[in-house]
Amino acid sequence: MGRAPCCEKMGLKKGPWSDDEDQILISYIQQHGHPNWRALPKHAGLLRCGKSCRLRWINYLRPDIKRGNFSKEEEDTIIELHKKLGNRWSVIASKLPGRTDNEIKNVWHTHLKKRLESHQTTTKKRRTKSKCASSKAIPLKGQVLSQNLIPQEVESEELDVSNQPSSSESSSITETTTSSYGITKHEDNSNDNEAFLDDSFWIETLSCEGDDIVESSSLTNVSTVEVVPTSPLTMIKNKDICNPNLGYDMDNVDLWYDIFTRIENLSDLPEF
DNA sequence: AATCCGCACAACCGCAGGAGT
DNA sequence: AACTCCTGCGGTTGTGCGGAT
Incomplete structure (x- = not known):
């Protein structure tokens, strides 16, 4: 398919943004939203x-x-989600309100990946060191190691997509972040189905793994993650999402969710 | 004090896929 | 059905900064 040319035209600036440019962009989006990114810079x-x-x-x-360093909880969440989802940064980001996929990707590559790798090497060393102890040293599926580090070896096999419906709050979290990109634009959450899926197997897998404090705390972090209202926009969104009077028929949601997941399970198993 | 080096993060690039015509 | 436009995503690169030497 034809791809829209981007930045090919001469005269378009590249590189770091200046404060002025930021201000122009912010004020424009605040006034007009961003119905069309392509036309936006021109206007x-x-x-x-x-x-x-x-x-x-x-x-x-x-x-x-949300600017600033990632909390321990957020890092744990990323590790856990990456273990289950792989490099699906946007999905992972949807579980961490205020964080962007780019940011998470960066954190993963700079901190967390190394953390896991270094832990892996130490684990391997330990394993090869003592043959007798090896059966105990090798973590069982879902078993959590010290220092909150999870072995990557179990990453793909453990992905359990044959999940059960998750609670409705999961989708709220997702929508909170995915739909937050725009000011005036209220886009449909096209990831709804995916969000349900992700949350559900997140919750289910963790509940199976939940014999460890760290794991269960990660679960808590995700499922109870609260969106800190950092702006009026966020507050509006939260209000919409959390409003019990909004009229969501949760039974219906679950019903449709169930249908979707069954279809998904039949035809679209994730590849990792 | 100067230089080097590694890290962290912002930004870019190319691709895939959905929507519209 | 075929095509274009547009958006979103993930991988990669560039650059500035801080610590080490």
Whole structure:
């Protein structure tokens, strides 16, 4: 399919954004939203391509972006989710309100991956060191090692997609973040189904693994993660999502969820 | 004090897929 | 059905900064 040319036109600026550009972008989006990223820079008077504007907004300028270091809980959550989902950063990001896929990806590559790798090597050393103790040293499926580190060897096999429906709160979390990219735009959450899936097998897998404090705390982190309202936008969103009067028929949701998951299980097993 | 090196993070690039015509 | 447009995603790169030498 024809791909839209991006940044090919001469005169489009690349590289780091200046404060002025940020301000222009912010004020434009606050006034007009971003119905069309491609046309946005032109209308806003920015010498950037739409893609660049979108990235800048989503990864940096959004009002509900949570800046700063990742907490221990967030890191654990990322590790756990990565173990189950692989490099699906956007899905992982949807579980961490205020965090972007780019940010999570960076954190993974700079911190967490190394943490896991270093742990793996130490584990392997231990395993080869004592043959007698090896059967005990090798972590069982789902068993959690010290220092909150999870062996990557069990990553793909453990992915259990034959899950049961999850609670409705999971989807709320997802929507909270995925739909938060726009100010005026209220997009349908096209990931709803996926979000259900992800949450459900997240919850189920963890509940199976839950004989460890760290694991269960990770579970708690995810399922009870609260969106800190950092902006009016976030507050509005939370209000919408959490409002019990919104009229969601949860039985119906579960029904449809069940149907979708069954279909998914039949035809679309994830590949890792 | 100067230089080097590694790390962290922002930004870019190319691809896939959905929506519209 | 075929095509274009647009968005979103994941991988990769570039750059600035801080610590080590």
